[in-house]
Amino acid sequence: MSKVAVVTGSAGGLGRGIAERLLKDGFKVVLHDINETVLNKTVAELQGEGADVIGVVGDVSSAKDQSNLVDKAVSKFGKLDVFVNNAGVDAVTPFLKIEEKELERVFKINVNGTVFGTQAAAKQFIKQGTKGKIINACSIAGHESFEMLGTYCASKHAVRSFTHTAAKELAKHQITVNAYCPGIAKTEMWDRIDAAMVKHSDGQLKPGEPFANFTAGIALQRYQQPSDVANLVSFLASDESDYITGQAILTDGGLVYR
Numbered sequence: 516m517s518k519v520a521v522v523t524g525s526a527g528g529l530g531r532g533i534a535e536r537l538l539k540d541g542f543k544v545v546l547h548d549i550n551e552t553v554l555n556k557t558v559a560e561l562q563g564e565g566a567d568v569i570g571v572v573g574d575v576s577s578a579k580d581q582s583n584l585v586d587k588a589v590s591k592f593g594k595l596d597v598f599v600n601n602a603g604v605d606a607v608t609p610f611l612k613i614e615e616k617e618l619e620r621v622f623k624i625n626v627n628g629t630v631f632g633t634q635a636a637a638k639q640f641i642k643q644g645t646k647g648k649i650i651n652a653c654s655i656a657g658h659e660s661f662e663m664l665g666t667y668c669a670s671k672h673a674v675r676s677f678t679h680t681a682a683k684e685l686a687k688h689q690i691t692v693n694a695y696c697p698g699i700a701k702t703e704m705w706d707r708i709d710a711a712m713v714k715h716s717d718g719q720l721k722p723g724e725p726f727a728n729f730t731a732g733i734a735l736q737r738y739q740q741p742s743d744v745a746n747l748v749s750f751l752a753s754d755e756s757d758y759i760t761g762q763a764i765l766t767d768g769g770l771v772y773r
């Protein structure tokens with residue numbers, strides 16, 4: 516019987532790359548996003564290629580939406596094996612200008628979203644009496660703190676911490692909790708980060724320069740593709756990773772060394 520995976524924030528970007536890889540690995544996949552239009556388009560494209568997928572619209576920062584997401588996955592495919600807390604948002608602001616609404620928005624999605632997704636998935640695994648795998652989107656920003664990215668980095672450090680705590684508490688149920696920590700991938704997220712860094716540079720930076728400056732430090736001399744991230748998530752979703760839990764693994768081409 517095929518395994519079943521949920522990937523949040525998978526209408527586009529890294530989430531879509533992860534969903535496509537898990538489909539290739541033989542999973543039935545539940546795609547999920549807050550952006551209904553792009554989600555429907557992606558689901559239609561994948562179904563057109565014969566993939567066994569459904570789409571569920573929801574907001575990861577809502578515990579109710581996360582439990583609805585798991586319910587929909589189980590009612591369609593009968594069970595849950597893997598839950599990828601991928602959805603996340605960015606913010607670029609000089610430290611002295613960080614405001615409450617930015618802290619609330621980023622933490623609500625990146626941190627609360629990961630907690631509520633983990634809870635919804637773990638409750639289902641415990642109900643099933645099976646092992647389960649929870650895989651969180653962390654980042655190089657969960658290991659290192661970068662200028663102008665304070666709120667984002669703090670939220671990803673929190674994701675790494677919750678990965679550790681959840682791994683310790685859920686291990687007795689044979690549930691593993693790990694995180695993938697990408698470096699610099701050219702998704703819409705980095706398009707927004709680049710534009711915001713240009714805006715805050717008072718004319719010092721041109722469009723594309725912040726991205727070029729960050730990628731210049733990558734030892735393997737190329738920016739990241741969604742498939743680079745999906746390779747790691749594929750391993751973490753497979754039985755091969757059964758003895759690994761509580762790890763936040765870097766996949767960044769050699770940028771942050773831990």
Ligand code: NAD
Pocket residue numbers: 523524525526527528529530547548549550573574575576601602603604624652653654655696697698699700701702703704705
């Ligand atoms: P992206 O912005 O390109 O895509 C994120 C997706 O999540 C979008 O489809 C968006 O609609 C969805 N989303 C946003 N808020 C949501 C919410 N509240 N509920 C449900 N869906 C929501 O981002 P990406 O680059 O694909 O990043 C994916 C994950 O990887 C994020 O957690 C991000 O922090 C992390 N990450 C990305 C990079 C990178 O270089 N792109 C590096 C490190 C970590």
